[in-house]
Amino acid sequence: MGQQEIDAVTAVARRRIPAEGVIDDRTRLRTYECDGLAHYRVTPALVVVPEDAEQLGAVVAACAEHGVPYVARGSGTGLSGGALPHAEGVLVVTSRMREIREVRRADQRAVVEPGVINLDVTRAATPEGYYYAPDPSSQQICSIGGNVAENSGGAHCLKYGFTANHVAAADFVAPDGETVRLGSTAPDTPGYDLLGAVIGSEGTLGIVTTVEVKLTRLPEDVRTLLVGFGSTDQAGAATSAIIAAGIVPAAIEMMDALAIEAAEAATACGYPDGAGAVLVIELDGSAADVGAEFDDVEAMCREAGAFEIRVATDPTERALIWRGRKSAFAAVGRISPDYIVQDGVIPRTALPEVLTAIDELSRSSGVRVANVFHAGDGNLHPLVLFDDSVEGAGEAAEEVSGAILDLCISHGGSITGEHGVGMDKAKYMPRMYTDADLDTMQLVRCAFDPAGISNPGKLFPTPRLCGEVPGRHKGAHPLQAAGLAEVF
Amino acid sequence: MGQQEIDAVTAVARRRIPAEGVIDDRTRLRTYECDGLAHYRVTPALVVVPEDAEQLGAVVAACAEHGVPYVARGSGTGLSGGALPHAEGVLVVTSRMREIREVRRADQRAVVEPGVINLDVTRAATPEGYYYAPDPSSQQICSIGGNVAENSGGAHCLKYGFTANHVAAADFVAPDGETVRLGSTAPDTPGYDLLGAVIGSEGTLGIVTTVEVKLTRLPEDVRTLLVGFGSTDQAGAATSAIIAAGIVPAAIEMMDALAIEAAEAATACGYPDGAGAVLVIELDGSAADVGAEFDDVEAMCREAGAFEIRVATDPTERALIWRGRKSAFAAVGRISPDYIVQDGVIPRTALPEVLTAIDELSRSSGVRVANVFHAGDGNLHPLVLFDDSVEGAGEAAEEVSGAILDLCISHGGSITGEHGVGMDKAKYMPRMYTDADLDTMQLVRCAFDPAGISNPGKLFPTPRLCGEVPGRHKGAHPLQAAGLAEVF
Structure with missing residues (x-):
């Protein structure tokens, strides 16, 4: 694979896609060098911006013919480097397919x-x-x-x-x-x-x-509560009580004291003073249901130790409550020059235990961790804070961030709830899956993409050739087996 | 593949599974010759009834080693012949794995x-x-x-x-x-x-x-309605109105006049006299929601022309309403010596059109069709009636039954809602899928099962070898591609 193959794909792209949708100018290529996870950067060899499925298919077919890797990119907001370009490949951008x-x-x-x-x-x-x-x-x-x-x-x-x-x-x-x-x-x-x-x-x-x-x-009624607690333990207990009662709120979001501090500094969202944790709880559904659930949720929060409960009664108040939560990631920049957004999942029932363990990790390492998460389904987003100008701080933060994933795994959870594996977490996959599990995925990968040209290097840990997938089916590889037995 | 291979698998099974779980006596093997679709019958070469995953895995591994096909069977109630045994293979029965x-x-x-x-x-x-x-x-x-x-x-x-x-x-x-x-x-x-x-x-x-x-x-409240209409058109209109209003009942079941007649003959369920169609509608959820939805549903049924509405107020009455519906398939035996249970899906919005077309099919062919179906999600179960002692009647019924599937496909639906493809509908798959669609499925099949020993002959239309899957990836088959590119 080299410039000759790229040139061949470029020629096909120029025939099929209007000129402004084929980018091979070095300076313009640079603008596509990363997605939302900016610490990986790779400039692609070619960017195409097709207008329809036919143009897109023609470019992929050309890539297949010439053995050129390609990576798809939507808006480039992904947080795991899933849309990181390939240096000798094509970036296929879908931003003109917006109908x-x-x-x-x-x-x-x-x-x-x-x-x-x-x-x-x-x-x-x-x-x-x-x-x-x-x-x-x-x-x-x-x-x-x-x-x-x-x-x-x-x-x-x-x-x-x-x-x-x-x-x-x-x-x-x-x-x-x-x-x-x-x-x-x-x-x-x-x-x-x-x-x-x-x-x-x-x-x-x-x-x-x-x-x-x-x-x-659209639900008939929506009610959003902002609830202040003394500690994450109390907030966790309220979450467990709500779920155990069979209530499924549209959302239960938790922020700890450090995350609240950051959000406050950035957006003046006016979250309860002195809270060790807040929950943002949203109920939606029929007016009758929301009313009944609201009374139950309020009582359970009080019982778990809530010291303040605010209820949004119109869209403006609702937006204000969500503003603090939704800005939390960006807000952390106010209290720390650098940070890692981690994304892990645990069974909801393990919440208190894992939060305590994260706290201990933070104490013993001296690395601050702000916790923002979807408490209802156990999807944690710990923000691991550090100052890159201090020597070794980045490494220490990486270590804590990785240890948090280990905690998730050892509690029966997962290394990602919604940000994906991408470039960033491929190395953690063997901590979650056995070789047999990963080999099975690899067999499916090889079925779709035997030459490995579709977003190579992402999701899976070990660069390996399809012919090298270990002998799950000893002596019965597709080609070897061809003479042996009928499949269908 | 022959007796020698079966003997080898039998030897492994006898070592790993208690004696009563390894069956190779011809008479006893015969009892497993079909599942719920009794017009396909094949006696397996061996039946094993493992007690746990380890025993089961050992038998499958032995089958893989000796190239012997196997078929899994649960309770054998499937209606598409999915658990039909293979004459030269092993039937793996899970009935002792019931913990x-x-x-x-x-x-x-x-x-x-x-x-x-x-x-x-x-x-x-x-x-x-x-x-x-x-x-x-x-x-x-x-x-x-x-x-x-x-x-x-x-x-x-x-x-x-x-x-x-x-x-x-x-x-x-x-x-x-x-x-x-x-x-x-x-x-x-x-x-x-x-x-x-x-x-x-x-x-x-x-x-x-x-x-x-x-x-x-478990829902707080359940309310079941039995609603009599003059025609399936009216019942369909009520169904559409309910769904369009954003109400999602737990169930909306429809039966036409012929299905009602059969159910009445078999179970004396006391469905409304002279109804051209009935709906069984079940609402569940919070008491507040169910109450509100009930009022709306009742009004919409009346508006669509309902002449009788009965409401079950306790579990006994509820069971009575469901008895007619649940016995419908078996009940058809009261009004016809033989019948085919068809299973197809259409987008709910196409319901009136497809019912009219089935009616025309029935009229023009002289083959009676009783309709029983999950109206809410467009899953039809037409019962095509015939008398096998009349020459050509079975073929005529098969033809009508197939034509009903064609109707489902041409209206954007599917050849099976829940009974599966199995033996029975493999031949219809090309009417639903393009070659490229089927080849993609076949590639996945080959990834899991390159030798084609796991339930061969089911689901897919054409017996084909894995090595013969047409060149989706021209010049880039797993083994050929091995030297070309990295996969992960």
Whole structure:
């Protein structure tokens, strides 16, 4: 693979895509060198910005023909380096594929192109009484295609689930440039659920070019509470009590004292004074249900030790409560020059134990950790603070950040809740999975992409060739087995 | 493959499994010759009934070593011949793996073995205030492992979704005998969602040996209505109005006049006299919600032309309403000596059009069709009636039954809602999928099972060798590509 192959792909791109959508000028290529995880930077050899699925498919087919790797990029907001370019490859940017083709009220579906911004789906559906439920913090800018690649969640996935729960079908360009239909409009689809396998595969199986999403009915009533507690233990106890009572709020978000301090400094959100932790709890549904649940939730918070409960009664107050929470990541810049946003998951029941352990990690290492997280489903976002100008501080922070992931794993959790594995966490995959588990994934990868050109280097830990996948099926590799037995 | 290989597998089975769990006596083998679709019958060469995952894995490993096909069987209630044995293969029966290992109230999970009966999960969870939501009509006898293989639904999947929505994790024996963990206890799992690909794969990718299911909270209130209409058009209009209003009942079931006649003859369920169609509508949730929805649903039914509405106010009355519906398939035997149970799906919005077309098909062919279906999600179960003693009647019924599937496909639906493809509908797959779609599934099949020993002959239309999968990845087959590029 070299310049000759890139030139061949460039020639195809120039024939198929209008001039402004084919970028090979070094300076302009540099602007695509990273996604939301800016500490990895690689300049791609070529950027293409196709206008439709046909142009996109033609570029992928050319990549396949010439053995050139490619990486798909939506809005570039990902936090795991999943859209980090390949130095000798093509970056396929979907930002010109932004048409919302249909909003079908009768069966609660919208058909959109992959570059469509998450929030724009909701904007298009709202006049019909519906919205698109998955709401990553970046929803004003992130793309549906990126959401599909990462199986994105958001504050409200406690009640409504991840992207996988809201996608009904997709058109998909496989790594040979061929278009395949995944899923269907019907509620159940015969054959393998490859749509499910593609959602969350971080661009390693191919690129979606049309996404049919499910729409959710706008709730009749929404009530948002901001609850101040003396400690994260109290806030955790309230969370457990609410869930144990069978109430599923739309969201239960927790912030600890350090995170509150940062949010306060950045947005003057006016969170309760002296709180050791706050919960932002949102209830939605029918007015009757929300009213009944509200009374229960309030009582459970008081019982767990809440010293202040505020309730938003209109959209402005609601936005104010969310402002502190939604700005928390950026706000941390006010109290620390540098920080790592970690993303891990634990079973909700392990929350108090893991928070105590993070606290001990922080104390023993002297590295400050601010905790912001989706408490309802155990998705932690610890912010590990450091000052890069102090020698060894970055390494110490990395160590604490990694140790937090170990805690998640040892408590039966996961190394990522919604940011994905990408470049950043590929090395942790063997801590979660056995060799047999990873080999099985690799076999599926090889089925879709035997030459390994679709987003190589992401998601999986060990660079390995498809022919080297260890002998899961000893003596029965596809080609060797060809003469032996019928498959179907 | 021949007797020598079967003998080798039998020898392994005898070493690992207690004697009563290894069956090779011809007479006893015959009792396993079919599943719920009795018109396909094949006697297996060997039946094994392992007691645990280890015994099961050892048999599968022996099958892999000797190239012997195997078929998994739960309770044998499947309606598409998915558990039809292979004449030169092993039938792996899970009926001794029936332990419910855990019911964890705190995180709403149960861990069960694959032979556990569907309804027993609910029985174990009820004291904790929970139940297992997917409810196939056969739930008193069908197994969780079979439900996973078929991605089973039921009357209540309108609101609660299919099996895929209720399984969090599984241990899985791949076709080489290796055990892999799929999914996790955490809400999101990094890497490929292979659990999703395995659920509904009808035993062609391997066998689950432990299933961690999600439990659903028992609703505070349940109200069941039986509504009589003059015609299916009126009943369809009521269904559309309810869904369009944003109400999601737990179930909306429809039966037409012929189905009502059959149910009446069999169970004396006392459905409304002279009804052209009935709806069974079940509302569940909080008492406040159910009360409000009930008023709306009643009004919408009246508006659509309902002439009689009965409401069950206690479990006995509720059971009476459901009795007619649940016995409908068997009841058809009262009005016809033979019948085919068809299973197809259409987008709900196409319901009136498709029912009219089925009616025309029936008229023009002279073949009677009784319609029983999950109206809420467009899952049709037409019962095509015939008398096998009349020459040509069976063929005519088959033709009408196939034409109904064509109607489903041409209206954007699917060839099966919940019974699966199995033996029975493999030939219809090319009517739903392009060659590229099917080839992609076949590539995944070959990744898991290159020798094609796991439930061969099911699900896919064309017997084909893995080495013959057409060149989706021209010049880049796994082995050929091995020298070319890195995969991970």
